[in-house]
Amino acid sequence: MFDITPEEWVAIRLSLRIAIVASLVALPFGLAMAWLLARKEFWGKTLLDGLVHLPLVLPPVVTGYLLLIAFGRRGFIGSFLGDYLGIVFSFRWTGAALACGVMGFPLLVRPIRLAIEAIDRRLEDAAATLGASRWLVLLTVTLPLALPGLIAGFVLCFAKALGEFGATITFVSAIPGETQTISAAIFSLTQTPGGDAAAGRLVLVAVAISLLALVLSEWLARRAGMRFHGE
Amino acid sequence: MLAVNVQKQLDRFSVSARFDSASGVTALYGRSGSGKTTIVNMIAGLVTPDQGRIALDDTVLFDSDRHIDVPVHLRRIGYVFQEGRLFPHLTVRTNLDFGRRMCGLRPDEKEMRRMVDLLDIGHLLDRRPGKLSGGERQRVAVGRALLMRPRLLLLDEPLASLDNERKREIMPYLLRLRDEVAMVYVSHHPGELKRIATSVVRLDGGRVVSTGGMELLNQADDEFF
Numbered sequence: 001m002f003d004i005t006p007e008e009w010v011a012i013r014l015s016l017r018i019a020i021v022a023s024l025v026a027l028p029f030g031l032a033m034a035w036l037l038a039r040k041e042f043w044g045k046t047l048l049d050g051l052v053h054l055p056l057v058l059p060p061v062v063t064g065y066l067l068l069i070a071f072g073r074r075g076f077i078g079s080f081l082g083d084y085l086g087i088v089f090s091f092r093w094t095g096a097a098l099a100c101g102v103m104g105f106p107l108l109v110r111p112i113r114l115a116i117e118a119i120d121r122r123l124e125d126a127a128a129t130l131g132a133s134r135w136l137v138l139l140t141v142t143l144p145l146a147l148p149g150l151i152a153g154f155v156l157c158f159a160k161a162l163g164e165f166g167a168t169i170t171f172v173s174a175i176p177g178e179t180q181t182i183s184a185a186i187f188s189l190t191q192t193p194g195g196d197a198a199a200g201r202l203v204l205v206a207v208a209i210s211l212l213a214l215v216l217s218e219w220l221a222r223r224a225g226m227r228f229h230g231e
Numbered sequence: 232m233l234a235v236n237v238q239k240q241l242d243r244f245s246v247s248a249r250f251d252s253a254s255g256v257t258a259l260y261g262r263s264g265s266g267k268t269t270i271v272n273m274i275a276g277l278v279t280p281d282q283g284r285i286a287l288d289d290t291v292l293f294d295s296d297r298h299i300d301v302p303v304h305l306r307r308i309g310y311v312f313q314e315g316r317l318f319p320h321l322t323v324r325t326n327l328d329f330g331r332r333m334c335g336l337r338p339d340e341k342e343m344r345r346m347v348d349l350l351d352i353g354h355l356l357d358r359r360p361g362k363l364s365g366g367e368r369q370r371v372a373v374g375r376a377l378l379m380r381p382r383l384l385l386l387d388e389p390l391a392s393l394d395n396e397r398k399r400e401i402m403p404y405l406l407r408l409r410d411e412v413a414m415v416y417v418s419h420h421p422g423e424l425k426r427i428a429t430s431v432v433r434l435d436g437g438r439v440v441s442t443g444g445m446e447l448l449n450q451a452d453d454e455f456f
Contacts, residue, residue: 125277126316128303130379131333136304140329144320 004201010177011185012205018093018181019161022101023154026108030153033105034112035142055167056106064170067099071171095172096179100161108157115149116142148221155217159210182206233257233383233415237273237283237293246270246437255429256414260421260448266437267417271385274415275310276303287383307334309376309384309412313391315368317360323371324356330379343378350374350404366397370404377411384414390423402426421448 004012037049055063071078071089081087089095119142127137143150165183168174174184186202189195236249246266250257259267272278274285276292279300285293287308292301309330317326327343347353350370360368369389376384389405390398405427408414418424424431431447433440441447 120316122312122314122316123318125303126310126312127318127329127333129275129277129306129308129310130330130375131304131307131335132329133302133304133333136333140333141318 004205005198007176008185008198008202008205011180011182011202014093014177014179015162015181015183016209018097018100019158021094022097022104022161023108023158025097026101026105026157027154030105030108030157031112031150034109034116034153035138037109038113038116052109053106055103060103060164060166061170063102064099064167067095067102067167067171071095071098089172091172091175091179093172093178096168096181097161099167099171100164101157103164103167104157104160107160108153111149111152111156112146113149115146115152118149119145147224151217151220151224155213159213162209162213163206232288233274233413234284234286235270235274237270237280237285239269239273239278239280241269244437246273248432248434248437248439250432250439250442252413252415252430252432254413256409256416256427258424258428258431258448259415259417259434260419260424260428260431261434261440262419265419265434267419267434268387269437270434271310271387271415271417274383275308275385276301276306290382304333307379307382309379309381311369311372311376311384311386311389313388315360315365315372315392317363317368317371317375319360321359322356323352323358323360323363326360326371327352327356327375327378330375334379336380346374346378349407364397365393366400369393369397369401373404373408377408381412384408384412385417386414387417388419389416390418390420398423424448 033052037045037052068090069075071081073079073082073088073090078089081089087094089098123145124137124141127141132140163183164181165187168179168181169184172179174180174188180188182202182205186199186206189199189202232254233252235251237246239246244264244266246269248266248270259270261267269278273280273293280293280295282295283293284291284295290301291297291299292306293299318329321329327346331338347356350373352367352370352374355363355367355371360371363371373389390401393401402423409427416424416428425445425448428445428448430442430444432442433447
């Protein structure tokens with residue numbers, strides 16, 4: 001039962017790679033977006049906020065289809081990136097990472113935004129009077145104080161990316177070794193006669209990875225939080 | 232020498248103040264809501280005046296006519312806030328060292344030692360602010376502001392959040408600092424100011440009503456208390 005086959009390992013490694021790359025690449029964008037939404041007032045803010053949260057409420061298939069239109073080989077962004085920068089998303093693992101990053105984005109932004117909103121801005125003023133420029137205030141006060149939110153957002157995004165199915169399969173299909181993640185593999189195994197045992201193994205792996213990520217984030221967030229109150 | 236001449240319209244209230252202060256400790260004195268904090272915030276650069284001019288020695292910090300507005304972090308003006316505002320994620324030691332690092336000054340262990348001794352905070356260095364008493368917190372806040380070698384020190388009701396015993400505990404430390412740097416000391420408490428101030432600017436309703444020496448505190452006693 002627990003002999004994981006080479007094909008299953010491929011799906012597991014691919015899933016991890018996609019989820020890690022998606023969350024890492026999304027992180028700086030998520031951070032910038034969270035800061036913008038938490039700290040700035042501008043025209044169209046509500047619309048932007050809505051757009052960020054859209055993948056949370058849209059059917060994932062719709063998000064996948066929109067990605068296909070925009071980032072496909074002939075999509076208006078995809079063709080530009082492919083022709084000028086050599087970045088191709090369609091039917092590649094990078095496309096799966098893009099889909100997972102977009103789906104996880106709202107889950108990434110929200111905790112960071114809440115953490116930044118909770119920071120006492122008077123501490124940032126104090127840092128400025130002590131000679132810290134805006135960037136230094138961000139690096140030395142804002143980000144460290146928002147760290148628990150950052151960790152929470154990152155892990156939620158990672159977990160979402162790991163389990164993403166609908167948008168990924170619509171955008172880049174499920175090609176074994178390239179875009180077939182654990183979720184896609186489980187789905188395909190359950191459709192195959194005799195695939196139950198293999199599906200069961202992958203389900204256990206998925207549960208284990210997700211649990212591990214949650215426990216790790218809880219531990220990290222507690223450590224980060226302790227620094228504010230402990231000795 | 233600090234020269235302030237500022238106007239600022241706030242929501243329901245306007246500040247229009249003009250005063251000079253030489254070295255020593257200038258008291259900004261008046262009841263709460265008289266515009267004291269707004270004025271020190273304008274000196275620090277945290278609030279932008281609508282109009283006017285602020286100069287410290289021969290540096291113009293703000294001049295609306297010449298479109299000069301030196302950013303907060305370049306003013307090198309120390310600020311001790313009413314609530315201390317220590318960074319909760321840093322130890323007392325790193326809090327104290329914060330300004331020096333941000334201003335790009337060389338580490339100066341001797342100066343650090345001297346300040347720590349002066350304020351009696353040596354036993355607190357490895358703690359975090361969450362574990363300090365109110366009086367300890369304010370002493371660290373004073374040390375933090377002074378260790379960036381400010382050209383002027385602003386103190387906004389630094390004792391207001393403390394009980395009487397703690398106030399008595401801190402005052403001697405503040406008195407020791409009088410010779411270190413010029414200060415602007417905000418308070419609505421004449422007793423406190425009598426001990427530390429060398430000149431007085433009295434404010435009411437956002438306007439300067441009188442400037443002068445300590446006698447302004449005596450005549451004001453009954454008015455405010």
